[in-house]
Amino acid sequence: MKTHGPSWALVGALMGTLGGMAHADDALNAPAFALYTQECGSCHMTYPTGLLPAASWQQIMRGLKTHYGLDASLDETSQLTLTTWLTAHAGTGKYARETPKDQRITLSAWFVRKHRAGEVPTAVWRRKSVGSPANCVACHADAERGDFNEDKVRIPP
Numbered sequence: 430m431k432t433h434g435p436s437w438a439l440v441g442a443l444m445g446t447l448g449g450m451a452h453a454d455d456a457l458n459a460p461a462f463a464l465y466t467q468e469c470g471s472c473h474m475t476y477p478t479g480l481l482p483a484a485s486w487q488q489i490m491r492g493l494k495t496h497y498g499l500d501a502s503l504d505e506t507s508q509l510t511l512t513t514w515l516t517a518h519a520g521t522g523k524y525a526r527e528t529p530k531d532q533r534i535t536l537s538a539w540f541v542r543k544h545r546a547g548e549v550p551t552a553v554w555r556r557k558s559v560g561s562p563a564n565c566v567a568c569h570a571d572a573e574r575g576d577f578n579e580d581k582v583r584i585p586p
Contacts, residue, residue: 457575459518464511468503474566476534477575483519485532487512535562543577549584558585 457477466475478486490512493501503511519525529537535544544562554562565572568584 457520457524457577459575462514464507465514468501468507468511472499472501473563475573476565477573478515478518479520479522479575480524480534480537481520481532482525482528483516485525485528486515486519488528489532490515533563553584556585 457479459478469475481489489496490508493503493508502508524537524539527538529535529540534540540562553559559567565577568582569577570581570583571578
């Protein structure tokens, strides 16, 4: 079905709601958003929006046709709505000081520092129970809520 462009009333309402909210910063606690959970969470964990700066989220949303090797395209209204929400809740603090290579959270300076070789052996990432560094919830049960407390880390066998 052909769409006739974004619902500007929806986008305006979303902007009005989000406009007065502070950026998700070091707390990483963006409010739940059903569209994000539905569209992005259907394929991978819903990464806390504060882990990337606004420029990274915008780049990711512009590249949905080839999203890390997959076509994650959305209708125009959903794409605009999600881009607006992600940008409004993007990180501005220690987790999002720079735009990481390829917009990958796992290539950001803080991630590399916290998961340096020796602390997290390379073999851990290859375990079937982990799969890759991008599967935060494998070791951080509350990762989707932005809780990466080192005292709660449980590396699966």
